[in-house]
Amino acid sequence: MALKSNHLMRTTLSVTLVIFVSKAIGFIREMIMAYYFGRDCITDAYNSAYSLFYLPVLLFSSCVTSTLVPLYIRRENELGPEGAHRFASNTLNLFATFSLLISLFMMLFAGPLVHIVYPGFSEEAHDLTVTLSRIMFPALVFFVAAIVLSTVLNAQEHYLAAQLTGLPLSFALITAAVLFSGTVGIRAQAWGVLAAGILQIVILLPALRHDFCYYPTFNLHDKHFRRLMTLAVPSVLSMAVNELNHMIDRMLASTLNAGDISSMTYAFKLIMFMTGVLVVPLTTISFSKMSKQAANKNVSALIPQVRRSIALLAFVILPVVCIAGVCSEQVIRLAYGRGRFDEESVRLTGQVFLFYVIGVPFYSMRDLMNRVYHSMENTKTPMIIACISMALNIVLNLILRGVMGVNGLAFATSVAALIGCILLARGITQRIGRVFNRKFVLELAKIAFSSALALVASLCMSRLLPDWRGTLPVIGWLILVALPGAVVYILSCLALNVKQCGRILSILKRS
Secondary structure: OOHHHHEEEEEEHHHHHHHHHHHHHHHHHHHHHHHHHHOHHHHHHHHHHHHHHHHHHHHHHHHHHHHHHHHHHHHHHHHHHHHHHHHHHHHHHHHHHHHHHHHHHEEEEEEEHHHHOOOOOOOHHHHHHHHHHHHHHHHHHHHHHHHHHHHHHHHOOOOOHOOOOOOHHHHHHHHHHHHHHHHHOOHHHHHHHHHHHHHHHHHHHHHHHHHOOOOOOOOOOHHHHHHHHHHHHHHHHHHOHHHHHHHHHHHHHHOOOOOOHHHHHHHHHHHHHHHHOOHHHHHHHHHHHHHHHHHHOOOOHHHHHHHHHHHHHHHHHHHHHHHHHHHHHHHHHHHHHOOOHHHHHEEEEEEEEHHOOHHHHHHHHHHHHHHHHHHOOOOHHHHHHHHHHHHHHHHHHHHHHHOOHHHHHHHHHHHHHHHHHHHHHHHHHHHHOOOOOOHHHHHHHHHHHHHHHHHHHHHHHHHHHHOOOOHHHHHHHHHHHHHHHHHHHHHHHHHHHHHHHHHHHHHHOOO
């Protein structure tokens, strides 16, 4: 078991490094966009248009990534590599066609869609959102094709190439902002999204040449594809709950103050950066491994795999969240506090970020536990729990919006994620056995206690330091506040004999 845990950690660390580089460049992209475009009704229009475009991308991604991996592995076991490639090719062709039809529909009805989703927009903001949306929508076909091909590579445990698809979006949007924002304004970003879709396919071609054989099949009645669609319909909602909740938040924020949508979007993108670097590598790798065990009906091996994944996720994410909560305003100042993004924008966005970051452990655990269900080809249960979570989020939004404003919308999302996480954990225990036994809960409690100590250490240091301004002083402030928390966390984990800490140190010594 120790060897499997170490292998999981080594693979996760390698993928994390690639994703970190990709996300770091994406982070620079957001800094550049904040510098050139700031936080106003124009950026509200762009962020809203991108949200409309990204929603079907997210739905297709949730459909494909949650169902294609276990079905591809099963086809490969039953029919060999050729059968698996034919199945994947048919899926690629059909989803590309579906996405083309959807993009045409959304281009045609962009005006009514924007009016329904963002009823609080002025006429100027509405028209600009419609224009930007229509530029982006044709990119949907390329984004969806890249999702299918990346998922095939993940199913084959070739994770690194699939994670490079985040680079084209950053490259295209940075280029558009720097070179064309002065002439065509925010429209340059929309054209950058379209260019990024094409570049995603280009960057995958070298890996696919060795690992995937394309077949021009187009069979809507293929029983394997029909099984995928049967599983996909409920899985779409369960995997897309984060973005759907965020879209609901933005809809309600459109009736609040100008710039609130941008504050939520900038804060949420940092949250996605955190989860992308710290959570996505583990969930991606664990899902492939759990799918293989579930395909072989190996439930006895599935339970320790789930425990390893949850424990490693908690070990990584909890201290980061605690320290990030202490540093919330300075994190926003470092990320966006320059150009047209003034101090008032920093303060407001920092508050939103704090209420979002509270929920990061629950978003992360929820996504991982959704993968456990999907590896067993059970997508109905996560869908039901996602519906409960979204309904709760809407109720809390309506209550907290009047009390806390835009901060209440972020906090409602975090609370709803906690409830969904609890329901998923309970269901997993009922289906595969007692995952959360006394010994495992004790291990999680050690991690939580060590994280609490890290929170206290960073909080005390933050109270001792003045509120520094400027890029280099802010970096120094963050280091001085985060470092004591990190040291206390590691020392506490070692003193309490937290297994994940020892395994990571062992891997670092070998390398």
